Amino acid sequence: MAKAVLLLLALLPFPSLALNQDFCIADLPQAAVTADDFYYSGLAATGPPIAPFNVGLSSAFAARFPGVNGLGISAARADMAPGGVVPLHWHPLATELLLVIDGSMVCGFISAALNKVYARTLHKGDLMVLPQGQLxxxxxxxxxxxxxxxxxxxxxxxxxxxxxxxxxxxLPSEVVSKVTVLDEAQVRKLKAMFGGSG
Structure with a gap:
């Protein structure tokens, strides 16, 4: 029995050995970290508007908010004017939990496995989860x-x-046209709108 307990203890990682630091502020050594690295006011106001979507976005990702680096969390704010939209997009590295703090919006995602749309009308205080990697x-x-x-x-x-x-x-417009079945003239128009070339 004693040998089994010793074997079990040998296989379990000790917290003091498994974790060599409490946090990692971007590329700064811990000695250079200040309280300001754990504070961020960038979500207090709307971000600059993104054309043509009529939405302002602000983010608190590690690049702007060093305190979240390595902790598995971050945040963002979206301010949508009337008619505004956050267009189809995905986050390849995270699940999103969206909370409506003012107004109402439709929020939805398209499952990769079934191409099924899951959408709801959300009002102030409502939450919706958007699984990692889903449009x-x-x-x-x-x-x-x-x-x-x-x-x-x-x-x-x-x-x-x-x-x-x-x-x-x-990517050449003719290739985008082929892989999307959009008319090449429409592709060129959209490339001009979004700053693409080809």
Whole structure:
């Protein structure tokens, strides 16, 4: 019995050996860390508007808020003017939990396995979870600005917006047309709108 307990203890990691530091502020050594690294006011106001979507986005990811680096959390704020939209996008590295803090919006995602849409109308105080890697969107339903606060299961959730992925690149328009079945003239128009070339 004593040998079994010793064997079990030998196999279990000791917390003091398994964790060599409490946190990791970006690339700073712990000695250079200050309380300011754990404080961020960047979500207090809306971010700059993103054309043509009529939405302002602010993020508290590790690049802007060093205190979250390595902790598996981050946040963002979306302010959608009437008619505003957060276009189809996905976070390859995190699940998102969205909380409506003002107004109302439709929020939905498309499952990768079934191509099924899961959407709900959300009002102030409502939550919706958006699984990691799934295409999702939000749009404002009302006549006033709608505001949402999102939290993520990663300090750097990553983001790829479908419109920018398709039209803000240098992939030739004829190739985009072939792989999307969109008319090449429409692809060129969208590339001009989103700053792409080709």
């Amino acid at each position: 999702h969107y939000q749009y404002n339903l009302g006549n006033a600005t709608a505001v949402a606060l999102s939290s993520y299961s990663s300090s750097n959730p990553g983001i790829q917006i479908l419109d920018f992925a398709l039209f803000a690149n240098d």
